[in-house]
Amino acid sequence: xxxxxxxxxxxxxxxxxxxxxxxxxxxxxxxxxxxxxxxxxxxxxxxxxxxxxxxxxxxxxxxxxxxxxxxxxxxxxxxxxxxxxxxxxxxxxxxxxxxxxxxxxxxxxxxxxxxxxxxxxxxxxxxxxxxxxxxxxxxxxxxxxxxxxxxxxxxxxxxxxxxxxxxxxxxxxxxxxxxxxxxxxxxxxxxxxxxxxxxxxxxxxxxxxxxxxxxxxxxxxxxxxxxxxxxxxxxxxxxxxxxxxxxxxxxxxxxxxx
Numbered sequence: 001x002x003x004x005x006x007x008x009x010x011x012x013x014x015x016x017x018x019x020x021x022x023x024x025x026x027x028x029x030x031x032x033x034x035x036x037x038x039x040x041x042x043x044x045x046x047x048x049x050x051x052x053x054x055x056x057x058x059x060x061x062x063x064x065x066x067x068x069x070x071x072x073x074x075x076x077x078x079x080x081x082x083x084x085x086x087x088x089x090x091x092x093x094x095x096x097x098x099x100x101x102x103x104x105x106x107x108x109x110x111x112x113x114x115x116x117x118x119x120x121x122x123x124x125x126x127x128x129x130x131x132x133x134x135x136x137x138x139x140x141x142x143x144x145x146x147x148x149x150x151x152x153x154x155x156x157x158x159x160x161x162x163x164x165x166x167x168x169x170x171x172x173x174x175x176x177x178x179x180x181x182x183x184x185x186x187x188x189x190x191x192x193x194x195x196x197x198x199x200x201x202x203x204x205x206x207x208x209x210x211x212x213x214x215x216x217x218x219x220x221x222x223x224x225x226x227x228x229x230x231x232x233x234x235x236x237x238x239x240x241x242x243x244x245x246x247x248x249x250x251x252x253x254x255x256x257x258x
Contacts, residue, residue, distance in 0.1 A: 007100040008108035015082065015112025019119070064131040065215035066188020068124050068147070069208055072117045073183060076151050077175050079113030080158030084168045106159060106250045113155035114148060121147045128219075139218050146218070146236070150211035153243030156250050157207075163253030186212045193229060207242040210235040 086092040095105055125143060128135050135143075158175070165171040185199075186208035192200060203209050214235035 003099070004101050004104035007095075007098065008104040008111065011095070011105060011108030012111040012115065015079075015109065016115050019112075019116040061132045061220065062216075063189065064128065064133050065219055066183075066186060066212050068121050068143075068215055069150070069186055069188055069212040070183055071120050071124055072147055072151050072211070073154060073186075073208055074179060075117035075120050076113055076154035077158045077179055079116065079155050080162035080171060080175070081168065082113070083109065083159055083162040084165060084171055088168075103247075103251045106156070106247065106253075109159055110152055110156045110247065110250065113158070114151035117151035117155065118144065118147050121151070133219055135219070142218050143215060146211065146214050146239075149236070149243065150208075150214075150239050153207065153239055153246055156243060156246035160246050160249035160253050163250060182206055182208050185209065188212050207239060210238040214239070 083092065086095075096102075098105075122144065125135065125140060161174060162171055165174070185203045185206040187203060188208075192203050192209070192213075195203065210230065213230050214232060217232045217235070
């Protein structure tokens with residue numbers, strides 16, 4: 001067990017160091033969420049005022065939890081690219097022949113991708129006052145915990161797909177097909193409440209919905225029912241179960257590469 005944990009730690013540390021040294025990647029990953037938050041948020045704010053919401057609850061503040069979810073989603077899913085790159089450069093073959101369990105390798109990669117996603121989400125938390133959101137220390141700690149759980153689940157999902165892909169182009173096509181539908185169906189830009197039946201069904205199948213709803217419940221306890229009637233405990237349970245399933249699938253994918 002000690003050898004397995006050390007192996008997972010080394011893989012995690014490698015991915016985190018690569019991320020911290022890649023400043024263009026960090027700046028580029030933050031650019032799109034900020035554009036959605038401030039440009040799209042102000043642009044669609046007038047339409048949101050037509051909905052009966054608690055006083056002081058603007059569209060930018062409604063959008064803010066979804067933007068954090070967007071940052072976690074994009075960073076987590078595209079972290080699967082590292083698996084394909086490691087395979088092309090031969091690094092993946094080297095670690096697969098190491099005498100450590102496959103779950104330790106997968107957990108190290110998932111933790112590395114999740115850490116980078118949480119770091120970017122934490123930067124967005126610092127921008128909360130600009131979105132009209134006031135956070136307590138308890139809310140920040142809870143946000144970081146849920147962010148870590150969501151990022152680990154989504155990164156494991158990406159790794160489960162990447163472990164079965166042969167080319168970088170194929171993986172990018174799959175991710176491009178998944179990312180935007182997952183974001184738009186997450187309730188980040190419009191509430192689940194009041195949507196058509198078929199769309200509401202699709203939204204409830206989206207794991208990101210439950211992460212965004214959990215963020216919104218922490219940030220806007222008075223206005224959360226505007227977006228969804230799903231309970232906070234249900235949000236955490238769904239994200240945790242999704243993470244366990246994707247971790248299992250990812251481990252099986254790694255085992256096939258052995």
